[in-house]
Structures are given as C-alpha cells and as structure tokens.
Amino acid sequence: MRDFLPGQVRHRERVRAALEGVYRSYAYEPIETPALEAIERLTTGEGGENEGLIFRVLRRDLRDLSEVHGVDELADLGLRYDLTVPLTRYYATHSAELPTPFRSMQIGYVWRAERPQRGRFRQFMQCDIDLLGEASVAAEVELLTATCDALGATGLTGFTVRVNDRRVLLALVASSGFPETLSRQVLITLDKLDKVGMGGVADLLAPLEHPDAARRLLDVLAEQQVQPDIQALAKALEGGLADEVVRDVDVIVTSLVDQRMPGVEVAFDATLVRGMGYYTGPIFEIEHAESRGSIAGGGRYDDLVAKSGGPAVPACGMSVGFERLCEILPESVADDDRRVVILHDEDAPLALLLDAARRLRANGYAVGRATRRGRVGRQLARLEADGYHLVWEFGPTSPSPCCGLSRLAVEPGTGGLTPLMMT
C-alpha cells in the first residue's frame, strides 16, 4: 500500500477528473458504497480468485479464542475486492429509488491481499461504469464508446478494443468435443493464453484427456489468431453459432469501427476469456502497448443482480484499471496554479498580512506564508523548489505603496526577480 506525494495526488486527480467528466457527459451518475461488506456477500464463489485475497475484519465482540471453533468464524466483514459485488447489493437495495435504465459510475478503492510485486498494489482504485436495465448490445456499445472517449480525455492514445462473447467460448468448447462438465476448466486454461502461449495451453489441456477436442480447439483458435472473423468461426464450428450471437458481436465491433475514434483499434478476439465466472454474454478488454495486461475490461452479467437478491435485470459493466492508467500517463508538470508565498518577519502584524493574502486570493492566487529565516537568496530558492512561482516580501525592509508589500516575484525556473502587477 502506498502513500501519495502532492504531485502524485494532483496527477491522479487530473486523470480521475478526465474520466469522470466524460462519463458524466454520458449521463452516468455517481454512487458510493462502503469499503466494508458482509463477509458472506464477498465469498459467494462468483468472485473467483479474488475471494482468496480478501482482507477479513475481525469480529468486534470476540473476547476470547475459546468462543470460536476455527479461523472462518473470526471475521464478519471484509474489505471489498471489486466494485461489482457492492454495486449488485446496492442495486438490490435501492432499485426503487433509481432510474431505469440506471447508469452507475462508481470510483473507489478496493483491496486485495496480493503478494507484493511490480505493478500490483494491495489498495488500488477502480473506476467502474455499469448500465443496468438495458438488454440490447446498445449497452455494450455505449460502455465501450464512453470508455474510449474517457481514456482519450486522459490523454491516452493508441489502444485496442478486443471483443468476444461468453456464448462464443461455450460453443467453441462444446463443438470441439469437450463435455460440458469440463467447459469451465477449459476456459480457465484458455484464459492463460496471453501468459503461456498456444504451446502452454496445449500442455495444460493435456491432463483433461480429450486430445482430439484439445486439438480441434487449438486449430480453430490458431486460425482466428491469424485472421479474426466471427463469420468464419461460426462456419468452422461443428454446431455453428446462434445468429443472435454473431449479430451481437458484429454490431458491437461495427458500431465502434464506424465511429472512427482516432487512435482506437477494434477487433473480435475469440481467445479473450476474462476471469470472472459471472459473465453471460459479450465480454471486452481495452489494451495499450505500454501496459502489460488490459487497462479496462468488462462484460454482460445478466444474472448477477438477481443472484444478489435484487430484481432480475439485464446488466453490463466496464471497469478501468485506474492505477495502470496513471502509471502509463505522463505526470504533467504544468501547474497553472498561480502560487504566491508571502515572506514575512516573525513579528509581522498578522492582521495586515492576512488582509494582503485575502486580496491576493480574491485575485485568483494560491497564497502561502513563510517566516524569514537565514539567507534570503537560499530561502527563495527553496521556496521556488517547493512550487511557489511568486514571492511577496512583507514588511518594513522593502516599503511599497500597497500596505507594506513589496512587489517582487520569482519567475519559476529562472531564480530571477521580476515585478508582479496587482490586478
């Protein structure tokens, strides 16, 4: 877990504001849920591997170890590991007070007890949008368009949207000849393709002892890797693909391509799986050359809200990996704040000084104070390094017509003194 220095916080705030501004322009509405959820709700099995990474919170009523029989009884709350579980609970609780369809934007921290490694954090920010109540792929197209716009607004360019569908994957696995009981296992293996390559996937499929099915699956995928094409895939599969599935994927890809968003590539990708078990339809990820792993991803999860005790509502969501995004975006050094420091003696009359500061603020300056100490030149250099662009020397040493302030300014980067005009 990390501390953030002021410059880093400002960078993060700029990135966040860019995403948020675009999502608001798509009529997404901000919601907030607490960091802690009931442990039962976090451990339903839908969370996949993340459920093993929960920070569990000790029951407050526990006085003695003899009251419990095992480690599982120690915790009643957990820190959320994503924003989707809280969203489904939120919608189940509040749907009567929310619009239909509901466009949700949730930005907040999540926690996972990952082993420390480069680029992985135990507390990290996610930025989710979800569209609840829309059954058609207009939802997917909207989420993806909004997210491409939002990423563009942060300054990111040159990224690729990969689109697939869980129904394509299930048809692919079934028509290759795997029994349905193995389809989950096959998909988990296929999800490792990025890391282990085709050969690696073949090795991992071998223990399942369906060599013919494995070969057929890999042959089809190898062809798709050369020339991604859902029509060709539908023809190659024994049982074909439902027209609806082909059309859905086609509409998503075509609608994105037709918008000709600058710097955005879009492609069908039959090898895209995504980890979460709860997806029911289209799934998608956005990749950028400078980021290992995707910078955004999501999909349709039509059953999940009902499973969480809410109404049966079609739903589709997209999550931006805020930390990865902040890492690959350059920290802007341009700080258009007009930062002034008032340099004064220990015994300066505070009332005059506060009044001068107030007038500067009213003119749009951010105004700090510093007590004169040691050599002036050195202190000025230090203040400049601390991010002040201008300094006003206050006091009798440099009398000026304006309530004892001298009109002096340090121009950033030069160290030189230039006059500052009061507006």
Next chain:
Amino acid sequence: MRDFLPGQVRHRERVRAALEGVYRSYAYEPIETPALEAIERLTTGEGGENEGLIFRVLRRDLRDLSEVHGVDELADLGLRYDLTVPLTRYYATHSAELPTPFRSMQIGYVWRAERPQRGRFRQFMQCDIDLLGEASVAAEVELLTATCDALGATGLTGFTVRVNDRRVLLALVASSGFPETLSRQVLITLDKLDKVGMGGVADLLAPLEHPDAARRLLDVLAEQQVQPDIQALAKALEGGLADEVVRDVDVIVTSLVDQRMPGVEVAFDATLVRGMGYYTGPIFEIEHAESRGSIAGGGRYDDLVAKSGGPAVPACGMSVGFERLCEILPESVADDDRRVVILHDEDAPLALLLDAARRLRANGYAVGRATRRGRVGRQLARLEADGYHLVWEFGPTSPSPCCGLSRLAVEPGTGGLTPLMMT
C-alpha cells in the same frame, strides 16, 4: 455504514470541492495515505478512546487457531480511525521530499466501530489540514482563517470559534490545588462539561477527594463562563499564566476578530478541553447552532511527529467533520447539468444515434439513451423524474432535417414539450 444515492454523492462532492478549493488557495497540498495501517501504530495510546474502536484486519498467514495464543495476535493491520496518525507516519517517511513548512491537506475516510446511533457512522469522511514546521501562532491563525473561509465557501454561516490552550488548562488544574498526577483525570472530566453541566462535573470530581481544589476550579470556570477573559483568568490563578501563553491566545483571538469575517464569532473558552492527549498548546473548535458537537476542531501537537519516528517538528492541525457539515447544509436541488435523453427504437441505427449523441456532448450536454417502451407520455414522465431535462426522439416517427432527430424537449417541471434549438 452507508450507501450514497447519486444526489447525495453530488451534494458531498460539492461540499468537498468548496473546502478543497479554499484550502488550495491557502497553498495546502493534497496527500493520500492508505486506509490500513500497522496495528502497532494505531495502538500507541495517543489515540485515546478511538483505539478501542479499531476495525482490526486478520493476519493473512493464519491457517489454524492453534497458531495463536490470544485475540491480540489475530490482527496485524487496522483501518485508520483518524487522519493524524497516518499523517505523522507519512511525514516521518517523506519529510525529505516535502516543503518546509509543509501544508498538508488530507481528505479521506476513517473507520470506527461505534455503536450505531443517530449521527454516528462507522465509515465517515474527515477533511484535515495540518501545518508542519511553523512554531508561531501564525500557524493557528492561518488554520482557523482558512477553515472559516472554507466553511463559508460551503454555504455555512453563523458559527463560533472557541479557543483555549492546553497550557491554560494545566495551569488551571495545578493552581486549583490538584496534584499533577490527577491532572489528566481532571481534564477528562472537564471535557464532559458540555454533556453533564457544572453540577455533573462537580459530582464526577468528588471521588478524586480534593474538594477544595474542585471548588476553586469550578469557581474560576463559572466566572469564565459569564465573562470569558484570559487576562482575568491569569489574575485569578494562584500561579498566574506565563506571558507567552496569554499572548498566544490573545493573538489568535484578536487576529481572527480583526478580520471581521462575516457570520464568524470568536471567543476564548477556558472550558474547552478536546479529547486527544497529544495536544501541547492552543486548541480550538468551531461550533454551529444546528450541529450537536463541533463541526471542526484541532490544536497544536509539537511532540507527535517525533514520537512517530519522524523529525522534531512543530505541528498544528485542524479537522473538519465532513459528515456533520453535509448534514446541516441543505442539498442543493439546482442541477445545472443540461441532461438530454435520446429516445429511440430497439432497432435504431446505432451509428447515427452515437453520432448525434457525440454532437450534443460537444455542445455541452450530458446525453443518455433510452429504448422506446410502452406509452410515450408515461416514459417521458419517468425520464423527467430520472433527472433529464430534455428528450430527443430519434427515428422515423418524427422526421427532422437533422439526421433523423426530432427537435423536442421536455421542460423540467412542466411535462410539456418545447422545441430545443441546436447550437
């Protein structure tokens, strides 16, 4: 712990932005620390009653209860209960990279396992500013001035700043005749004055068995309640008060009064104690008639950073109770977003629709979509209730010269349709 609906989030964001904007204009710089801290750091004793309210996080390596000997060994992390403990650790870690003096602004959630009651939450937001590296009361004056301005910027008016000093309290208790060993206990009792009144404090002091000291203490305080005056207090005390202490309190009060901030009252208050044990000098609170308890408070804590393993640095801080503030401020209903919904048929051509939406966004509108369903009048009424001000009917039903969009608008509150001009 609470969920927030979109309107509530917007209200909170407005309040936060107002505070943040003013603090930035005072050159305070944003920092962030993680929600979790090492449990040892949260349980040093400096945190007073809050340490009993920590949400403790279970060790991740624990597989079996036989590995531990007691409840205390179960947790290695805890959720922060305030922002001061993280700040002192942060400064101890990063002081070399930070300006001197350092103006810190930290806004974030803290957690306390309070028993549920009206106005108390287990997750709540605090907004802290701290000035590290300034020994003079110019720091206190700045923190209080900035916070009065910040509260004013949220729309709050009519509040009272109460100022006292830990050194005044210690002199008061000593000169009343209490032995030094009891001073902590006496102050804890005095801190309950707001709740139990003078009679209640007298009852609580009785078991200490220093009736003469208790009487003298209460006599002096009764006089101060009628006519708060630090000069009079100094004369009334057996050992008097150090000149420096009188001057410090006087400068703080006078500097605030002299600024004539509209709607702000300022007064010395010898009965103000504040709970935290770590204060070393001036302490202060801001009260508002509509809020039980203070809405902001703080003080000087010159020893705390060094105790946390950092450099010896004078320090002073102020915390705004964000939740109380949000409660007493009216939720503004004015939403100047120009929210348009595009109403379209299930089979509408998405590319055209997205293009129209994009052009509306470029003109400053927030644009949602809804699929036509059921009776139009009913759906329009529903969309209006959902916060849309304008609706564009898309499709062949109402052809228009502009890419199939009809120029229709629902004026908020009227339900009527009026033309919308495209800019």
